[in-house]
Amino acid sequence: MNMTLKDKIIIVTGASKGIGAGIANELALAGATVLLCARNSDQLNAVKENIEKEGGIAYAFPLDITSVAEITRVFKTIFDQFGKIDVLINNAGLGFNHAALDVEESDWDAMMDVNLKGLFFCAQQAGKYMIEKGYGRIINMSSQASLVAIKDHAVYCASKGGVNALTKVLALEWADKGITVNGISPTFTYTPGTAERLDSPDYLAGVLQRIPVGKVAAIADITTAIRYLIGPNSGMVTGSNLVIDGGWTIQ
Ligand SMILES: NC(=O)c1ccc[n+]([C@@H]2O[C@H](COP(=O)([O-])OP(=O)(O)OC[C@H]3O[C@@H](n4cnc5c(N)ncnc54)[C@H](O)[C@@H]3O)[C@@H](O)[C@H]2O)c1
Structure with a gap:
């Protein structure tokens, strides 16, 4: 194990599967103590056990980020237990899509509640404790969809555009407090969740037509960016x- 993140306390939201689970695993193997947050305890415990099997340190904190009360309670528990929060990876997100004319109010509310409201209040609670310690790194998971239009993704694009706006405001408010706030915007990323679509040659060909480097992202591409943004x-x-x-977005 390469222990460059030893003694770092890192919260990863949406860590029960997909990109969040992959990031948590890779950060734990770099020595961080990783606090896994998502709704499903069984899935969180499976990710935790996997990390521990490889010699990493992880704890599971079940959390539904649509509840501000739950975020407040869980982040306080974490701060009381670990004494600090060095890094928040604000990764939890929903990504279903509909043609604009088919979007229902409940679709809008579900996606905004997680992608924007939940992300903001996780940053707010982490920021509160980071300010107390004079140090913190917040990474907000955005998307290429925050920068360009993607058909049938009106609500998703709007939510991720909002993430970019929040990133800038929080960065400005907390710049003189030892805290940086940055976003990352991946293209299609290969995960167990996206594999279903990306393993279909026709679907993959359509996606690759838009990606000049000729491949989709891997979780390691995302973790490398995060390691830079939380690095010394x-x-x-x-x-x-x-x-x-x-x-994708330079075209
Ligand atoms: N996979 C991609 O191609 C891709 C590309 C760009 C950006 N992203 C973004 O990356 C992030 C992760 O995406 P993914 O593909 O791994 O998705 P995923 O669906 O595989 O995982 C999402 C995670 O968020 C959690 N989550 C959802 N609602 C939650 C809630 N209310 N409270 C707590 N946790 C909740 C889920 O439990 C899960 O752990 C999202 O923000 C997504 O928008 C994904």
């Missing part, structure tokens, strides 16, 4: 949005 020499980088899209 990136304190001047705040309010940015690191795009990991193989060139």
Whole structure:
């Protein structure tokens, strides 16, 4: 194990599967103590056991980020137990899509409640404790969909555009408090959840037509970006949005 993140306390939301589980695993193997948050305890415990099997340190904290009361309670428990929060990876998100004319009020509310409201209040609660310690790193999971239009993704694009706006405001408010806030914007990323679509040659060909480097992102591409943004020499980088899209949005 390469222990460059030893003694770092890192919260990862949406850590029960997909990108969040992968990031948590890779950060734990770099020595961090990783606090896994998502709704499903069984899935969280499976990710935790996996990390422990490989020699990493992880704890599971069941949390539904649509409840501000739950976020407040869980982040306080974490701060009381670990004495600090060094890093928040604000990753939990929903990504279903509909043609604009088919979007129902409940679709709008479900996606905004997680992608925007939940993300904001996780940042707020982590920020509160980071300010107390004079240090913190917050990474907000955005998407290439925050920068360009994608058909049938009106609500998702709006929610991720909102994430970019929040990233800049929080970065500005907390810049003189030792806290940086940055976003990352991946393109299609291969996970167990997206594999179903990306394993279909026709679907993959359609996606790759838009990605000049000719491949989708891997979770390791995302973790590498995160390791830079939480690393020792990136304190001047705040309010940015690191795009990991193989060139999708430059066209
Ligand atoms: N996979 C991609 O291609 C891709 C590309 C760009 C951005 N993203 C973003 O990356 C993030 C992770 O995506 P993924 O593909 O791993 O998704 P996923 O569906 O595989 O995992 C999402 C995670 O968020 C959690 N979550 C959802 N609602 C929650 C809630 N109310 N409270 C707590 N946790 C909740 C889920 O339990 C799960 O752990 C999302 O923000 C997504 O928008 C994904």
